[in-house]
Amino acid sequence: MKSLLAGLIAALALVGAGGAGANGSPYSPGLVYGWGGVGAHKGAVRFVSFGMPKSTIVAAVRARDGRVVHSAVVKGFYGVPLVAYDGTAGGLSGDGRWLVLSSYGPNPGSAGKTKLVVLSTKTLKPRLPVVLSGSWSFDAISPSGSTLYLVQHISAGPNPRYRVRTFDVNTGRLGAAIVDRLEDEEVMGGAPVTRATSSGGRWAYTLYARDGEEPFVHALDTVRGEAFCIDLPLELGAVKQRGLRLRLDRRSLDVRFGRKSLATIDTVSFRVLRG
CATH class of the missing domain: 2.40.128 (Lipocalin)
Incomplete structure (x- = not known):
């Protein structure tokens, strides 16, 4: 067989x-x-x-x-x-x-x-x-x-x-x-564009594109069952949002378009820094 x-x-x-x-x-x-x-x-x-x-x-x-x-x-x-x-x-x-x-x-x-x-x-x-x-x-x-x-x-x-x-x-x-710990919301909206996962699979970071709105990153702790939605201060159209990609380092998540860094997220505090 x-x-x-x-x-x-x-x-x-x-x-x-x-x-x-x-x-x-x-x-x-x-x-x-x-x-x-x-x-x-x-x-x-x-x-x-x-x-x-x-x-x-x-x-x-x-x-x-x-x-x-x-x-x-x-x-x-x-x-x-x-x-x-x-x-x-x-x-x-x-x-x-x-x-x-x-x-x-x-x-x-x-x-x-x-x-x-x-x-x-x-x-x-x-x-x-x-x-x-x-x-x-x-x-x-x-x-x-x-x-x-x-x-x-x-x-x-x-x-x-x-x-x-x-x-x-x-x-x-x-x-x-699961309720967003930052904005106390359970219903979200957007299209999942790209994903970065931490070593061992505990954290799943998904970037969502939104038509007419700013993109955001959904940070999901798969061990504790907690989620954090992090709004990105990026004025981008829907098409360009779908071209964004994530690069995960030890304690930072880089939001990139091509070779250019547009924003960086501290994965401990979830603070957003411009690139």
């Missing part, structure tokens, strides 16, 4: 010319499937998914030579979740033990369900299926894999509205919305 799956994966890779497919939407970056996937934090292995008519082939592939280390078939259609429109993939816990895959959900406000599945990276067997009513997408996972952070999509459009909620993997329970 293992050799059969490995052969099928190799054939699919040749058909796709070693590339990857992705499909975003007006409210979510979407999923990536094919040879792109998501890399383990040390970069030795990539986890990839290939959609079949009624199932998904998931594989751990050695980065240096493309060899399939192990693979499995999961019932249903799933892909590796993208967490930003620049193509940043997510779903892998900081300790490297757990992988989250997601399906596409309905448009915000429409009937339907969103499905996710948590897999062991060692066996690629499901630990927990997650089925939620409405429009959801993956945002982050705690380093131990015990908590998922999921985006509940409220609306689409230039500034899609959403809230971030926790999901306890051990109990299978959905938690309350």
